[in-house]
Each structure stands twice: as structure tokens, then as C-alpha cells.
Amino acid sequence: MPEVLRDSQGSKHYLINLNVNGDTYTLAVKGNALLVNVLRDWLDFTGTKKGCELGDCGSCTVLIDGKPVNSCMVLAVEAEGHEITTIEGVSPSDKLDRLQESFIANAAIQCGYCTPGMILAGKALLTHNPHPTEMEVREAISGNLCRCTGYVNIVKAILAVADENPPEGGESA
Amino acid sequence: MNDGYNVIGKSVGRIDGKVKVTGQAKYTGDLRFPGMLVGKILTSPYAHARILSIDTSEAEKLPGVKAVITHKDVPSLKYGISPARWDENIFCIEKVLFVGDKIAAVAAVDEETVYKALKLIKVEYEVLPAVLDPLKAMDEDTPWLHAEYPHNINTEIHQDFGNVEKAFAESFHVRTDRFVGQRAYQSPIEPHSAISMWDGDKLTVYSSTQSPHYFQYYIARQFGLPMGNVRVLKTYIGGGFGGKLEPTGLEFAGAALAKITGRPVRMFYDRHEMFAHNRGRHRQYMELKTGVDKDGKILGVYANFLMDGGAYTSLGVASAYYAGALLTIPYDFANYRFDMYRVYTNLPACGAQRGHGHPQPRFAFESHMDNIAHDLRLDPIELRLRNARKPGTITPNEFKVNSCALEAAVEKARAISNWDEKRNNLPKGRGIGIGLGAFVSGAGYPIYRTNLPHAAAIIKVNEDGSSATLYTGAVDIGQGSDTVLCQMAAEAMGYTFEKMTIVSADTEAAPHDFGAYASRQTLMSGAAVKQAGEDVKKQLLELAAPSLGINVAELDCRDEVIYVKKSPEQQRTFAEVAREFFVKKGPLVGKGSYTPPKLGGKFKGAAVGTSPAYSFAAQVTEVAVDPETGEVNVLEAWDVHDCGKVINPALLHAQVHGAFFMGMGESVWEEVLFDENGKILNANLSDYRVPTALDMPQFHSELVDSYEPNAPWGVKEVGEGATTPTMGSIANAIYHASGVRIKSLPISPEKIWRALKEQREE
Ligand code: FES
Ligand code: FES
Numbered sequence: 001m002p003e004v005l006r007d008s009q010g011s012k013h014y015l016i017n018l019n020v021n022g023d024t025y026t027l028a029v030k031g032n033a034l035l036v037n038v039l040r041d042w043l044d045f046t047g048t049k050k051g052c053e054l055g056d057c058g059s060c061t062v063l064i065d066g067k068p069v070n071s072c073m074v075l076a077v078e079a080e081g082h083e084i085t086t087i088e089g090v091s092p093s094d095k096l097d098r099l100q101e102s103f104i105a106n107a108a109i110q111c112g113y114c115t116p117g118m119i120l121a122g123k124a125l126l127t128h129n130p131h132p133t134e135m136e137v138r139e140a141i142s143g144n145l146c147r148c149t150g151y152v153n154i155v156k157a158i159l160a161v162a163d164e165n166p167p168e169g170g171e172s173a
Numbered sequence: 174m175n176d177g178y179n180v181i182g183k184s185v186g187r188i189d190g191k192v193k194v195t196g197q198a199k200y201t202g203d204l205r206f207p208g209m210l211v212g213k214i215l216t217s218p219y220a221h222a223r224i225l226s227i228d229t230s231e232a233e234k235l236p237g238v239k240a241v242i243t244h245k246d247v248p249s250l251k252y253g254i255s256p257a258r259w260d261e262n263i264f265c266i267e268k269v270l271f272v273g274d275k276i277a278a279v280a281a282v283d284e285e286t287v288y289k290a291l292k293l294i295k296v297e298y299e300v301l302p303a304v305l306d307p308l309k310a311m312d313e314d315t316p317w318l319h320a321e322y323p324h325n326i327n328t329e330i331h332q333d334f335g336n337v338e339k340a341f342a343e344s345f346h347v348r349t350d351r352f353v354g355q356r357a358y359q360s361p362i363e364p365h366s367a368i369s370m371w372d373g374d375k376l377t378v379y380s381s382t383q384s385p386h387y388f389q390y391y392i393a394r395q396f397g398l399p400m401g402n403v404r405v406l407k408t409y410i411g412g413g414f415g416g417k418l419e420p421t422g423l424e425f426a427g428a429a430l431a432k433i434t435g436r437p438v439r440m441f442y443d444r445h446e447m448f449a450h451n452r453g454r455h456r457q458y459m460e461l462k463t464g465v466d467k468d469g470k471i472l473g474v475y476a477n478f479l480m481d482g483g484a485y486t487s488l489g490v491a492s493a494y495y496a497g498a499l500l501t502i503p504y505d506f507a508n509y510r511f512d513m514y515r516v517y518t519n520l521p522a523c524g525a526q527r528g529h530g531h532p533q534p535r536f537a538f539e540s541h542m543d544n545i546a547h548d549l550r551l552d553p554i555e556l557r558l559r560n561a562r563k564p565g566t567i568t569p570n571e572f573k574v575n576s577c578a579l580e581a582a583v584e585k586a587r588a589i590s591n592w593d594e595k596r597n598n599l600p601k602g603r604g605i606g607i608g609l610g611a612f613v614s615g616a617g618y619p620i621y622r623t624n625l626p627h628a629a630a631i632i633k634v635n636e637d638g639s640s641a642t643l644y645t646g647a648v649d650i651g652q653g654s655d656t657v658l659c660q661m662a663a664e665a666m667g668y669t670f671e672k673m674t675i676v677s678a679d680t681e682a683a684p685h686d687f688g689a690y691a692s693r694q695t696l697m698s699g700a701a702v703k704q705a706g707e708d709v710k711k712q713l714l715e716l717a718a719p720s721l722g723i724n725v726a727e728l729d730c731r732d733e734v735i736y737v738k739k740s741p742e743q744q745r746t747f748a749e750v751a752r753e754f755f756v757k758k759g760p761l762v763g764k765g766s767y768t769p770p771k772l773g774g775k776f777k778g779a780a781v782g783t784s785p786a787y788s789f790a791a792q793v794t795e796v797a798v799d800p801e802t803g804e805v806n807v808l809e810a811w812d813v814h815d816c817g818k819v820i821n822p823a824l825l826h827a828q829v830h831g832a833f834f835m836g837m838g839e840s841v842w843e844e845v846l847f848d849e850n851g852k853i854l855n856a857n858l859s860d861y862r863v864p865t866a867l868d869m870p871q872f873h874s875e876l877v878d879s880y881e882p883n884a885p886w887g888v889k890e891v892g893e894g895a896t897t898p899t900m901g902s903i904a905n906a907i908y909h910a911s912g913v914r915i916k917s918l919p920i921s922p923e924k925i926w927r928a929l930k931e932q933r934e935e
Contacts, residue, residue, distance in 0.1 A: 150833060
């Protein structure tokens with residue numbers, strides 16, 4: 001259980017350590033603080049977007065221990081002790097990740113508001129299933145709404161990366 | 174293939190691709206300024222009520238609250254986006270007119286405090302009977318929303334071209350059908366937000382807007398400031414689709430709160446508030462009567478429409494005119510009459526949504542055409558080909574259509590969809606349908622009366638020629654205009670795309686442009702950019718000519734190389750000459766601006782629908798309908814577009830994907846629903862039912878050759894036009910699959926199931 005602190009009004013705050021993109025941040029948050037708001041407002045990871053705060057749109061998707069999660073549906077205190085990856089953590093250097101490259105090459109971005117969530121959902125899929133079918137890709141991003149692209153090029157971008165993955169069970173060259 | 178262009182016509186990656194895939198792109202809601210407060214608007218819980226009192230004292234006492242304002246604290250000048258009908262106040266003064274109407278606003282240190290403070294504002298109301306049924310809005314005993322608009326008539330249109338009655342009398346067959354289009358909402362994934370801050374009497378507003386110019390104009394007017402004292406700039410925008418074209422109230426309230434507190438204020442709508450604010454597609458009742466000769470040639474059309482405008486005008490005057498105006502574009506007929514009433518109701522105001530005013534009438538007309546084909550035992554494509562518009566023609570309402578490759582588009586759609594085979598041989602429960610569409614490539618006239626050019630551009634070449642920056646007021650809301658305009662700039666200059674940067678949509682840093690609406694930027698902003706690029710090139714060539722010992726006319730520049738046309742090995746680099754230019758003459762700057770030619774007729778409303786060019790599209794859709802449940806599965810779709818010369822094919826096809834996707838949502842699922850008190854029932858993305866990746870069919874987007882003489886490089890629009898044929902094409906496929914004609918949108922499983930049941934019982 002995280003340590004409890006009280007502010008001047010007597011409200012409880014919890015002292016938590018959040019592991020985001022490999023770095024640890026120590027924060028005192030209220031029990032009702034949403035992970036999405038802590039990431040955005042306190043830590044400036046504004047690549048995590050907010051489109052609804054109801055768990056409908058997926059634009060707040062982050063990876064928690066590799067699994068895509070709507071960060072507007074998670075309390076910051078619940079995220080302690082887990083590895084959180086935001087879009088800012090997908091490519092650790094200036095070199096883009098293959099999926100990021102693929103989104104650009106396949107014109108899978110328009111307004112870009114859904115893009116961070118889409119890329120994280122796609123990353124999570126490709127990590128545990130390097131050769132998804134088109135249907136599996138569509139299912140994997142079905143919790144991420146995009147109002148611009150009709151998903152056509154997003155599906156294409158994810159499949160293009162899958163195609164480059166070494167064949168399953170085969171020898172790698 | 175070398176068509177003589179080095180930069181345009183190529184699918185270069187988006188100029189903003191990298192910042193968007195890394196999460197670095199800042200949208201308005203991502204910005205932070207020192208001391209920034211959070212603001213929100215308190216809205217009405219009643220559809221129609223008199224405000225008896227507002228008590229803000231408790232809210233003001235809450236620790237962390239910095240300001241609470243009502244109508245008393247802001248100008249009472251009425252505003253709106255349609256100057257003919259300014260009917261909104263920043264905050265309601267006497268009455269609230271819909272659930273969600275604006276009453277007061279709070280600025281506080283954080284979101285939690287703001288929400289608490291809103292709850293502490295006490296408003297006493299006298300609830301009034303609400304007008305919720307647009308069909309009863311004009312009745313004798315229905316109360317009026319606005320005293321200035323008797324019988325709730327916001328806009329009334331009566332246009333008559335040729336002689337429709339005579340055409341009907343001479344027709345072989347006359348058919349009347351009635352259709353209903355639903356209230357839909359743009360639902361961009363990024364919610365509206367605005368950050369306002371003052372420095373003395375100068376106001377800066379960061380806004381998620383499709384048009385910094387209109388915001389600047391309306392904010393300046395509202396606060397009595399010269400336009401130069403208002404700077405509006407957009408950051409990255411998370412989609413608009415028409416919903417971010419007009420002021421939302423956030424900008425006005427935010428500006429007032431920022432003035433009082435002396436601090437930056439960030440205002441935002443949550444998802445529910447976005448639905449409540451709305452400004453989406455109108456609910457529309459559409460009666461169509463058409464007379465044809467025995468070959469199916471259309472002789473005359475009468476369109477008799479009524480629109481539910483909601484509580485305010487918004488962009489609705491234009492929506493109402495567009496609804497009738499653009500019906501004359503895809504099919505060629507001489508006699509046309511259009512009657513329209515746009516009525517007020519105590520529901521959120523409706524405005525412009527992708528394809529402004531046109532998609533629903535298009536749905537109605539395309540369904541109506543299929544019914545006529547059925548009556549005449551003609552293939553729906555055959556009937557369309559017999560009536561398809563040809564290039565170089567004029568519509569009955571005096572729109573001049575230059576380029577038009579509609580026939581070729583229809584033929585191509587027929588071929589690639591394998592229509593002839595499928596139309597006759599699909600199994601039971603499967604169907605294929607066609608719809609045609611068209612749209613303006615920019616409006617011939619701006620929203621308010623002004624003689625400003627429609628677009629302007631400046632290009633500044635870096636001192637050593639190693640980069641160039643395009644300054645434009647055009648707005649990239651996701652459609653890719655920043656990329657396309659940089660391609661155009663580089664092409665016109667003889668430069669390379671990779672060395673271009675852009676400053677767009679900032680009323681202080683970039684020259685005027687009306688913004689992202691009416692599918693105008695590729696043509697209109699593009700024309701200004703082309704001119705600016707050519708201006709740069711001309712200056713460079715003039716400087717280079719003497720050094721190459723040749724006449725300017727014999728020089729050209731491409732791909733950063735200035736060369737002698739007849740002996741290309743005689744050359745100098747762009748960068749070298751640009752640097753020399755700076756040394757000898759100062760900054761190398763090119764300028765351009767664009768004003769469309771005088772367009773249209775002289776009758777009332779003649780301006781709406783005018784455009785320098787029209788795009789055309791044919792869409793074929795294949796669906797499966799489950800006879801047990803009425804469930805529709807959209808299986809595959811083909812779009813063939815006539816959009817003139819293409820600047821960036823990948824971005825263009827992506828526009829078509831998105832346009833079809835939105836049209837599909839409105840065809841089958843999307844509708845904003847209200848209870849009997851005017852409260853929205855489905856103000857969230859899942860109940861409203863924005864389609865997911867599982868709903869999108871296999872999709873094919875193709876083009877036909879076309880060149881528009883009225884446009885830079887022959888371009889035309891695509892982003893909105895591609896949404897216009899979709900609802901008709903899907904409706905016709907559903908009819909083909911199920912044998913039932915559903916005349917109201919969305920074509921929900923329930924409607925199909927009921928119609929099938931009725932059919933069985935007959
Ligand atoms: S903001 Fe979290 S799902 Fe929409
Ligand atoms: S790109 Fe705009 S929401 Fe997906």
C-alpha cells in the first residue's frame with residue numbers, strides 16, 4: 001500500500017512511484033486521479049490524448065506491462081508497480097520504430113489524434129502476434145476510434161510491419 | 174512516367190508525419206502556459222426556459238475559483254456565423270433555448286475545482302413549453318423561440334428555374350418520393366478547446382479551429398477590438414469535419430475570463446458537451462418529384478424540403494441553400510424548383526458537416542433515381558448515364574461546370590465493381606448499389622461580405638537557399654493541406670519538398686486565408702501558393718540570367734537547379750543564386766493571392782453553390798442484409814473520383830477512405846437521439862455508434878483522368894465530395910439485397926426488420 005499523506009484541507013494523497021517509459025517518477029496523487037491526467041498534466045506526456053474520458057475512443061491508450069489499456073479508465077494509484085509505455089517511449093532515440101515509419105509510409109495518419117493510441121495498440125498486437133491476419137489487426141484496433149482514415153491505411157500500416165517480421169518458426173537469416 | 178512535374182503528383186510522406194507518430198505534436202489541449210487556469214461553461218438543463226435569477230455567490234467563494242461570469246460580464250452583442258441571422262449571445266440573457274445553452278462560466282485553478290464551482294451556481298428557471306418536433310414548428314399555436322423570427326422560420330427559400338409544371342405535364346413518368354435525413358454529429362476525436370490570454374489590450378487565442386480568420390473576425394467584433402489586436406492561431410487539430418468552423422462559445426467565454434483574471438485560461442468541452450453544442454448535420458425532410466421522358470431523361474425536378482435547424486442559425490442558412498443548390502450538379506436537367514424552410518426548434522443548433530447540406534439530399538435523390546430506374550425497368554447505371562452531366566455545361570441555377578468526367582467515373586465504377594455480373598447474379602440477401610456525388614472546390618463567396626482575397630501566401634527563402642518557408646492562412650485539420658501546399662510551393666519555385674517548412678493558420682504570422690471548409694484549400698490556397706512560388710522563381714531567374722549570359726525566358730528551375738532550357742548542362746544551383754540574391758537585394762520573398770472570378774446568377778441565394786470547379790464521384794457498394802435481424806454488413810465498396818490533377822495520391826485516397834467511412838456511419842448507424850424533454854440520449858461515441866475498424870469494408874479508391882482549367886495545375890477537391898454519394902449507394906445496395914426501400918436515415922436493422930416483416934405480411 002502506498003504511503004498516505006494529507007494536505008492542508010485534510011484530503012488524502014498517495015505517494016506513488018510510476019514507471020513510465022523506463023523512468024521512475026515519485027508523485028503524491030489523490031485517490032481519484034486518473035492515470036491519463038497524471039501522465040498529461042503532471043509528467044507532460046501529452047502524446048497520450050483524451051477524446052472522451054469514458055473508455056470509448058482509445059486515444060488515451062498506453063501499454064501497461066505490454067497490454068493496451070485506456071488510461072482514462074485507470075487510477076494512477078493502480079498503475080504503481082507496473083511498466084507504463086506511452087507513445088513517447090515507443091522509439092527511445094530519434095530513430096523511429098518500424099511501426100511509426102510504417103504509419104508515415106502508408107499514409108495512415110491524418111489529424112493524428114488517434115495515432116498514438118493506434119500505434120500502441122498495434123505494437124501490443126505485433127509483440128504477442130507477429131503475423132496477425134487482417135481480421136486480427138482490425139480486432140486489435142477496434143477499441144481505438146479514428147474519425148479520419150476509415151482505418152484502411154492504419155490496417156495496412158500494421159500489416160506491412162507484420163510482413164517484414166521473420167516467418168514464424170522459420171530460420172532467421 | 175514523367176509528366177513534367179518534379180514534386181506534385183507524388184505521394185510524399187506528410188510533413189507532420191514524424192511529430193504525429195512520436196506524440197510530439199501539440200494540440201490545443203496539450204499546451205501549458207504559466208499561471209494557466211481552467212475554464213468551463215455552465216449549460217442549461219432545460220430545452221426552453223426563462224431565466225429568473227442566477228446566483229454565483231457560492232461558486233465565487235470556493236477556494237481556487239478565480240472568476241465566475243454571466244451575461245452581465247460580457248458584451249451583449251449578438252453573434253453568429255451567418256451575418257444575415259446573428260442570433261446568439263455569449264451567455265443567455267432572458268431565455269435558454271436548448272439543453273446545453275450557455276449560462277455562465279467559471280475559471281479556476283484546476284478541473285476538479287471548476288466542476289465543483291459549476292455545481293454551486295444556482296439558476297432559477299421558469300420552464301416553458303419546448304418545440305421539439307420540426308414538423309410542428311411552424312404551426313399556428315406553437316410558441317416562437319426568437320421573437321424576431323415569426324413561426325420559428327429561420328430561413329425560407331423559393332427558387333424556380335425553367336418551368337417545372339410544364340416539364341411534369343410533358344413527362345412520360347412522374348414520381349414522388351419522401352425521405353428523411355437524421356441529425357448526425359461530426360464527432361472529431363479531439364474535443365473543442367481554446368486557450369485565451371491578454372497582453373494589455375491584445376488578445377491571443379489558441380484554438381482548435383478550422384478557420385482562424387473567421388474566429389479572429391468574430392472575436393474582434395464581439396469585443397470591439399481592431400482585428401490586428403486579436404491573434405488567433407491553431408496548433409495541430411484533431412479533426413473538424415465542419416464542427417470547428419464557427420466560434421463555439423469557448424473563445425468568447427475564455428477571452429472574458431482571461432481578461433478578468435489576467436491569466437491564460439484554457440476552456441474545453443468534454444464529449445457530452447460536444448454533442449450538446451453540436452452544429453452537426455441537420456435533420457431534414459425531403460420530398461422529391463421528378464418527371465422523365467420514356468428513355469429516362471430527366472425533364473424536371475421539384476425539391477420540397479424542411480430542415481430542423483435547432484435553436485440557432487449557426488451555418489444553417491448556407492446549409493439550407495446548399496441542400497437544394499447542389500442537387501443540380503451531377504445530373505443535367507433544365508427545369509428545377511426548390512422550396513425550403515429551415516425552422517427553429519429547442520434542440521442544439523445544426524450547421525455544416527462534411528459535404529455541407531448535400532449528402533442527405535444526395536441520398537434522397539440517388540434513392541429516388543433508383544426507384545425511377547425500377548419503374549422504367551432500366552439498370553440504375555444506365556439511367557444515370559443517360560442523365561450524367563457533361564463538361565462545359567451550365568446548371569439550371571446557373572453554375573458553370575467546366576471539367577467533368579462523371580460518365581467515365583460511372584463506367585469505371587461499373588467495370589471495377591463487376592457490376593453487370595453482380596447486379597443480376599448475387600445470392601439472396603446480397604445486393605449492390607450505386608450513388609453519384611459532386612461537390613464544390615471552394616465556395617465562390619466568403620461567409621460574410623468582404624472583398625478580401627480568398628487566399629494569400631508568402632514564401633521566404635532562407636538566406637543561404639538551403640530551406641524555404643511557406644506562410645499561409647490555410648488550415649491543416651488532418652486532411653494534409655500543409656503537405657500538399659508545400660508540394661505546390663516547391664513545384665512552383667523549382668525547389669524540393671524536403672527543404673520546405675510551413676507556418677500555417679496563424680493570423681499574425683501568416684497572410685489571410687478563409688480556412689478549411691467547402692473543400693477550398695487545394696484549389697484556392699493552392700492558387701495563391703503557386704503564384705508565390707512562381708514569384709520566387711521569377712526573381713531568381715532574373716538574377717541568374719546575366720551570370721549565365723542568357724535571356725530570362727530561356728531559363729527554368731527544377732529540383733533546385735537553374736538551367737538553360739536548350740542546354741541544360743549550363744546551370745547554377747538554386748541555393749547559390751538565392752544566396753547571391755540575399756547579398757545583393759535582401760530577403761528573397763514571393764507573394765501570391767487568389768480571388769475567384771465572379772460566379773453565379775442574380776437570383777436570391779445565387780451565391781451558394783457557386784465554385785470555380787466541381788468534383789464528381791461514382792460509388793458502388795456491396796452489402797449483405799440478414800433477413801432475420803435486418804443487420805447490414807457493408808462488404809466492399811468502390812469509389813471512382815474525378816478530382817482533377819492529383820497533388821498527392823496517397824493523401825487523396827486517404828481522404829476518400831475517410832469520406833466513405835463517415836458516409837457509411839450515417840447510412841447505417843449514426844443518429845443523435847433526444848428524449849421527450851430535449852435531452853440527448855446518446856451523447857457518447859459508443860452509443861452514438863461511430864464505426865470501428867470492424868465495420869469498414871474492403872475499399873477501392875480509383876481515379877479518372879481530368880484537368881480543371883480554372884485551377885492551379887488543374888486540381889479539384891476530394892475531401893467532401895467523396896462523402897456525398899455514400900448514403901445513396903448504400904441505401905440502393907440495401908434495397909437490392911433486401912427488396913425493401915428504407916426512406917429514412919440511418920437505415921437501421923430495426924427499420925429493415927420492420928419493413929421486411931410488413932412485406933411478408935402483405
Ligand atoms: S479518452 Fe480514454 S478512451 Fe477516450
Ligand atoms: S487520424 Fe484523425 S482520428 Fe485518426
